[in-house]
Amino acid sequence: MGNNLKTLRERKGWTVEDAASAMGLSKSGYEKIENGSRRLTLERIARAAQIYQVPQSDVINDRTNTGVVGEVVRGGRVRFFSPETPTLLVAPAPFDATIDTVALVVTDGDALPGVAEERWFVYHGTRRHGLPEDWIGDLCVVGLPDNVVLVRRPFHGRRAGTYDLFTLGTEPLLGTEIIWSAKIDWIKPR
Known part of the structure; x- marks a missing residue:
């Protein structure tokens, strides 16, 4: 069975020694588990x-949900669920x-016209600070000033450091700053 120990360790900023100590294992013992040989x-x-x-x-690679x-x-506005009241939805x-x-x-049929319908899932991975250059033109979740979060296709704006955001069914948002972004990897009907 595969595992995500290396990803979890690196996300926490730990060395192998740190992780081994926290697990109550020797460094070599932990490494063998992390690399799958134990x-x-x-x-x-x-x-x-x-x-x-x-x-x-999240520890193992058996990710079915x-x-x-x-x-x-x-x-295309995004509302995150409160961490204090986690959802049971998977x-x-x-x-x-x-x-x-x-x-x-997607909880509104007019949220992402031409992209996703009501009750569809929109998947993304890690948030990045700003917007990576290779995500220009890709569908992304973008965090804007004042905690506004949208699903849009970003393009370079007229001024350096700004972006023009597009999606079907809404007016473009021009010349805005992107605080963080996450590229949409997959869209699937429920």
Whole structure:
């Protein structure tokens, strides 16, 4: 069985020694589990989930579902669910899902016309600061000033550091700053 220990360790900023100590293992013992040459037992899965503060399913590579973290409403606006009140809604994971893959559910038929219909899932991975150059023109979730989050296709704006945001059914948003972005990897009917 594969595992996500290296991803979890790196996300936390830990060295192999840090992770081994937290797991109660020797460095070489931890490395063998992380690289898959030693079996990851149920007890070690539970311990890793505890130290990395993730569900046990995030420790192993058996990802059949992913969490739904928010909804896409009219105009492509994104509303994230409160972390204090986690949703029980899950979405089937895409075939290439990673530990960072999450989904949004489209809850309004006019949210993303021509892209996704009501009750469809929109999947994205890791958020990046700003907008990577190779995501220009791709459908992305973008975080704007004042905590506005939208699903849009960003293009370079007229002024340096600004972007023009487009989607069907809404007026373009011109010359805005992007605080963070996450590329949409997959869209799937529910």
